[in-house]
Amino acid sequence: MVVLAALNVLFLFSACFAAESESQEGSCPTQTANNNVNNITVAAPAGPKGDAGPPGPRGDRGEKGATGRPGKLGPRGPEGQKGGKGDSGQTVTQGAEGSGGGAVYIRWGRTACNESTDTVTVYSGLAGGALWSEKGGGSDYQCLPADPEWGRFTDGVEGLKAYMHGAEYQLNTDAPYDEATVDDREVPCAACYCLSRRAQLMIPARKTCPEGWTREYGGYLMTGYHDQAGRNEFVCVDGEPEVLSGGEGNDNGALFYPVEARCGSLPCPPYVEGRELTCVVCTI
Numbered sequence: 001m002v003v004l005a006a007l008n009v010l011f012l013f014s015a016c017f018a019a020e021s022e023s024q025e026g027s028c029p030t031q032t033a034n035n036n037v038n039n040i041t042v043a044a045p046a047g048p049k050g051d052a053g054p055p056g057p058r059g060d061r062g063e064k065g066a067t068g069r070p071g072k073l074g075p076r077g078p079e080g081q082k083g084g085k086g087d088s089g090q091t092v093t094q095g096a097e098g099s100g101g102g103a104v105y106i107r108w109g110r111t112a113c114n115e116s117t118d119t120v121t122v123y124s125g126l127a128g129g130a131l132w133s134e135k136g137g138g139s140d141y142q143c144l145p146a147d148p149e150w151g152r153f154t155d156g157v158e159g160l161k162a163y164m165h166g167a168e169y170q171l172n173t174d175a176p177y178d179e180a181t182v183d184d185r186e187v188p189c190a191a192c193y194c195l196s197r198r199a200q201l202m203i204p205a206r207k208t209c210p211e212g213w214t215r216e217y218g219g220y221l222m223t224g225y226h227d228q229a230g231r232n233e234f235v236c237v238d239g240e241p242e243v244l245s246g247g248e249g250n251d252n253g254a255l256f257y258p259v260e261a262r263c264g265s266l267p268c269p270p271y272v273e274g275r276e277l278t279c280v281v282c283t284i
């Protein structure tokens, strides 16, 4: 290589010498270049590789990389401990307003409902029903209003009809009411309505209502005599019955008798043979 470089210099020199003779100035090295012809450095073979230099200065901090992809779902952890019992909720009072609510019942033996239980008297009337001795007709007692209204009618008991009679208490031996003031007297009734409660229930053989229910009234269970042809429903007659004035006579009609328990298919105890049954009317 060194030899080639020397030859090359010689060649340049001879080319320029020829060019000068043809007056082509500027295309050849100057006098300095001619001096360099003799300034030939003979290079020695490459020395051994030097030691590694000291580490360079720390580079600038690179730009922030892009957000990586989310990792895979980890394994399911152990089941946690059961939480503590929460606080008890607030008790809310039942609202008085409601669509389709309200309980309705007949209070037998009284002329008015008990307004202290938030119950209003829809109307006051008198008990009626089919005649005690007749097999047919209606079997349930009616609370007849004191001011009847009429439709199309023909006065006179005629043709094939059913009959409506007034009703009397029928008390004798061991009655649960005061026989002297109540027996054979006409039975009042009242239609009762409590807007703040939605259902009513008559419970025979009970004087108290289930928890949460309101006692509307209570007394004794009554119905028709067991050996009469007429059939009647069981109703709850007030424990402190009123009588309708002017009804002192024994007119009969539909009748109300106290009811005694009879053992057999009725279990005794808890029932007792021959004992008069109580009753209570409850609403909720």
Ligand SMILES: *[C@@H]1O[C@H](CO)[C@@H](O)[C@H](O)[C@H]1NC(C)=O
Binding pocket: 035, 036, 039
């Ligand atoms: C030879 O060349 C070197 C480097 O270019 C220079 O320093 C030196 O002075 C030159 N010697 C002669 C005799 O021209």
Ligand SMILES: *[C@@H]1O[C@H](CO)[C@@H](O)[C@H](O)[C@H]1NC(C)=O
Binding pocket: 114, 115, 116, 117, 215, 217
């Ligand atoms: C009316 O109801 C209240 C509350 O239950 C009772 O104390 C009161 O004796 C009742 N009055 C009548 C006439 O039933």
